[in-house]
Amino acid sequence: xxxxxxxxxxxxxxxxxxxxxxxxxxxPRFEIGAILALRDRGPAQLFQNVAGHALPLVGNLFNxxxxxxxxxxxxxxxxxxxxxxALRRPVPPRIVATAPVQEVVRxxxxxxxxxxxxxxxxxxxxxxxxxxxxxxxxxxxxxRRNVSIARLRLEGGARLLAGIARNHHLAILAEKARSRGRSxxxxxxxxxHAAVLLGSQMYVALGEDxxxxxxxxxxxxVDLVACKTVDLEVPAAAEIVLEGVLDPxxxxxxxxxxxxxGFYVDYGPGIGVEIRCVTQRHDAIYQAILPGLAAEHCLLGxxxxxxxxxxxxxxxxxxxxxxxxxxxxxxRLHAVIAMHRPRLGEGKCAALxxxxxxxxxxxxxxxxxxxxxxxxxxxxxxxxARFRGHEDLIVLPGVKADRCDPVHENLVVTKVAMVxxxxxxxxxxxxxxxxxxxxxxxxxxxTRDLASY
Ligand SMILES: Cc1cc2nc3c(=O)[nH]c(=O)nc-3n(C[C@H](O)[C@H](O)[C@H](O)COP(=O)(O)O)c2cc1C
Numbered sequence: 001x002x003x004x005x006x007x008x009x010x011x012x013x014x015x016x017x018x019x020x021x022x023x024x025x026x027x028p029r030f031e032i033g034a035i036l037a038l039r040d041r042g043p044a045q046l047f048q049n050v051a052g053h054a055l056p057l058v059g060n061l062f063n064x065x066x067x068x069x070x071x072x073x074x075x076x077x078x079x080x081x082x083x084x085x086a087l088r089r090p091v092p093p094r095i096v097a098t099a100p101v102q103e104v105v106r107x108x109x110x111x112x113x114x115x116x117x118x119x120x121x122x123x124x125x126x127x128x129x130x131x132x133x134x135x136x137x138x139x140x141x142x143x144r145r146n147v148s149i150a151r152l153r154l155e156g157g158a159r160l161l162a163g164i165a166r167n168h169h170l171a172i173l174a175e176k177a178r179s180r181g182r183s184x185x186x187x188x189x190x191x192x193h194a195a196v197l198l199g200s201q202m203y204v205a206l207g208e209d210x211x212x213x214x215x216x217x218x219x220x221x222v223d224l225v226a227c228k229t230v231d232l233e234v235p236a237a238a239e240i241v242l243e244g245v246l247d248p249x250x251x252x253x254x255x256x257x258x259x260x261x262g263f264y265v266d267y268g269p270g271i272g273v274e275i276r277c278v279t280q281r282h283d284a285i286y287q288a289i290l291p292g293l294a295a296e297h298c299l300l301g302x303x304x305x306x307x308x309x310x311x312x313x314x315x316x317x318x319x320x321x322x323x324x325x326x327x328x329x330x331x332r333l334h335a336v337i338a339m340h341r342p343r344l345g346e347g348k349c350a351a352l353x354x355x356x357x358x359x360x361x362x363x364x365x366x367x368x369x370x371x372x373x374x375x376x377x378x379x380x381x382x383x384x385a386r387f388r389g390h391e392d393l394i395v396l397p398g399v400k401a402d403r404c405d406p407v408h409e410n411l412v413v414t415k416v417a418m419v420x421x422x423x424x425x426x427x428x429x430x431x432x433x434x435x436x437x438x439x440x441x442x443x444x445x446x447t448r449d450l451a452s453y
Contacts, residue, residue: 002220005100005237006191006287009071010046010058018043025049028057028128033121036060036290046285053117059288062194063295068303071194072217080322083307086216087202093211099225099236101189106278107229110158115278116190116240117286118154124256124264128154131297132289133188133242134200135162136232139207140176140184145233147200147210151257151291152188152273158244160273161252165403167359169206174271178248185230186246186273191239191287196222201304203358229277239284244275260301260330261406262293298331305332305358312357313337317350324373325361333405334363336373342366342421348394351417360402364417379420385433387420394419 003009013019020043026032028050036059039045044067047057062068066076074082112118118128130152137146146169153161164171177184189196199214215222224233229243250272256264289296302325309323322338325331337350347366355361367373367382387393394417401413426433437443446453 002218003237004193004195004218004220004223004235006058006061006193006239006285009061009194010044010285012070013044013061019046020044021046021048023048025051027051028053028117029120030123032057032059032119032288033290036288037294040290040295047117050117055117055284055286057117057119057286057288058191059290060296061287062197062300065299065303068194068198068299072198073219079303080307080310080324082217083198083202083303084311086199086213087204087307087311089216090209090212091215091218091221092209093215093224093233094221095233096223096225096236099223100281101234101236101238101241102225102228102279103282104280104284105228106280107276110275110278112158112160112242112275112278113154113156119288121291122258122264125258126153126255129257129291130154130160130188130190130288131291132192132197132287133190134192134196134235134238135170136187136189136234137170137173137184137246138232139173140180140182142207144207145209145211146170146173146206147196147214149197149200153254153257153270155252155272158275160242160244160275161254161270162246162273163254163257163267163270172206174246174248177246183245183247183249185232186244187227187230187232187234188242188244189234189238190241191285192235193218193237196235196238197300198304201300203305203308227277228279240278240280240286242275243277243279244273246271246273258292259404260291260293260298260332261404262330263406265404267403293330295327298327300331301325302327302331305360306335309335309354309358313350313353316353317346319343319346320350321369322373323354326376328376329363332360332402335361335365336379337364337366338369338371338373339366339421340369341424342368344424347392347419347421348417351394351419355396355399355415355417359400360404362399362401362405362413362415366417366419366421368421382420383418385420386422386426387418392419393417 069079195217223236225236251269306325313320401408
């Protein structure tokens with residue numbers, strides 16, 4: 001039986017000294033955020049005593065590719081291959097009758113600010129935000145499920161504000177509901193296995209169920225349980241679930257909110273949500289993801305966007321081996337594409353296809369697959385060794401930007417690609433880019449016997 005909860009991974013982290021327990025009382029108002037930010041890349045942080053709250057809070061759980069990989073039971077170097085396999089062979093979820101996440105069911109007195117230790121993250125944000133809530137909804141037209149994360153701000157009592165980008169599928173479902181004069185039922189699962197969190201971030205087509213991909217990542221069907229008050233199913237092993245409706249006719253001004261570039265943005269109004277039922281484990285752990293420019297926030301997106309782009313580009317250009325979305329580019333805006341012996345001009349095709357596939361991307365470096373795209377030094381070497389600025393540079397001013405881009409002007413931005421690949425014939429004996437090496441037989445022998453030296 002595969003452990004589908006967060007708890008097995010917490011035990012694993014603890015056993016390796018990678019879980020830091022904080023026993024002193026900590027204020028959810030800015031103090032938790034400050035600690036998570038100062039320990040952004042360190043051990044996961046378990047706050048056992050959140051002032052004014054009964055539930056503990058865990059943060060900084062998946063703040064490295066190695067952590068995400070470990071939680072999925074694979075080596076860090078195999079994370080992308082594991083995602084490719086999950087995308088190739090999705091596993092549909094399974095419905096179970098009973099669930100740990102429904103040990104406690106509450107339908108009355110739903111004061112979310114009192115029930116949950118939701119951190120108030122940043123100075124200019126108006127209220128605390130739930131940031132690790134995996135939102136499940138169904139398409140009012142097709143009944144197909146959608147699973148994604150969007151920030152949810154506490155508005156008092158059982159009310160929330162949902163901040164959803166207009167191009168995201170959840171916003172499309174909300175719009176479909178609005179055009180039918182209806183609200184959209186949602187369920188928010190908090191405290192999830194890495195497979196569910198990462199699955200929720202995959203850039204798949206509208207109508208593709210992210211729980212199928214989560215099942216592929218998990219290597220088993222995700223166990224789902226029917227909600228108590230809405231026609232939706234949620235991960236049975238989650239810690240907490242909020243059931244309710246998103247009312248697209250109810251808009252609430254949001255004001256400044258943090259975004260992954262690290263800056264405040266003001267996207268205008270968010271959508272109102274009314275929670276009608278809260279279910280949880282009797283000893284639930286509240287999971288929080290530090291928002292803004294933070295490793296976990298950036299990486300969950302980076303890994304998923306890179307994986308889906310690898311799949312999508314390879315379908316059209318088989319020479320593409322890997323698309324790696326870099327953390328330096330905020331896990332969203334910059335990518336490296338590795339290609340196997342690209343034909344003349346094919347690197348440019350791959351870059352243009354990537355820009356066309358993911359709105360967010362604006363700087364792409366294309367390298368040969370002898371370069372590890374995860375090794376920024378090797379990528380820079382490739383630029384120094386193989387990139388000819390006068391013909392390998394693409395500069396595309398005035399391209400539609402994502403609203404998250406920190407330098408867009410009127411929602412357009414300049415997109416740039418650098419193709420740092422070899423040309424056919426490069427590297428031939430006595431050519432300009434022939435690698436300097438000892439004779440092959442001696443190099444092979446010394447490689448084999450290196451430990452003996
Ligand atoms: C921690 C975290 C927080 C996120 N917050 C938001 C958010 O507030 N609004 C939003 O539109 N997307 C947010 N996202 C990104 C979406 O979850 C992601 O793009 C997802 O693939 C959208 O799925 P959908 O198109 O199926 O709705 C967040 C992602 C992560 C990892």
